Amino acid sequence: MDFQQITKLISEWPKNKEVPQLMKAAFDKATGEDKNLIGRATEALYSAANTEKDFDLIFKYWGES
Numbered sequence: 001m002d003f004q005q006i007t008k009l010i011s012e013w014p015k016n017k018e019v020p021q022l023m024k025a026a027f028d029k030a031t032g033e034d035k036n037l038i039g040r041a042t043e044a045l046y047s048a049a050n051t052e053k054d055f056d057l058i059f060k061y062w063g064e065s
Helices: 003-012 019-029 032-048 052-062
Strands: none
Touching: 003 019, 003 032, 019 032, 019 052, 032 052
16 A cells, blocks of 8 residues: 555545554555655544544554554
8 A cells, every 4th residue: 555545545634544443554564765754644633533442553563653
């Protein structure tokens, strides 16, 4: 999954609760600039989270940092 696909996924969050897991899997497989961009894009998940459960899902896959 490349960064363009990640941006589409981000737009589905927090309605689609699989987004943090899918992004982490893509990050783990990515290389180079895509890896950097995906890592930075996780900030959008934190910004769009609506509930504690949303934050819990992000932390589950990405940690608290």
